[in-house]
Amino acid sequence: MQYCGIDLVDVARIRSAIDAQGERFLHRVFAPDEIQYCAARRDPFPHYAARFAAKEALYKALPAGTLDALVWNEIAVQHAAGKPEFGFRGATAGRLVGWRFALSLSHTRDLAVAQVLATRG
DSSP states (O other): OEEEEEEEEEHHHHHHHHHHHTHHHHHHHSOHHHHHHHHTSSSOHHHHHHHHHHHHHHHHHSOTTSSSSOOGGGEEEEEETTEEEEEEOHHHHHHTTTEEEEEEEEEOSSEEEEEEEEEEO
16 A cells, blocks of 8 residues: 655745754754755755655655654655655664655745655565
8 A cells, every 4th residue: 555645845934943943953853964965055945845844744644653753863865866765763764664665855945845655565
């Protein structure tokens, strides 16, 4: 069975959170490699917003109870062969053994969207 999740994020909302909370927000929500990737961009905020949307879309795609909680920084959006994919660590990695995911991201200066298709087994 396949499950689908989608999320749309206002880039200004993420910019505001980063401006207000700084490193605390970044390290609570993003994995170190995500922070490095986004910080290297001319305008990092749409990239942060796309990753935030990906994590929300992932959580929405999973059946209730699959993850006890969304541990933001245990989920990382990585790039393999130019395509985004998820990387997991910690308890999240253990809970998602046997799951496969397809991830699509897009963003403008103002909005970021992510869609996740999840398949178990």
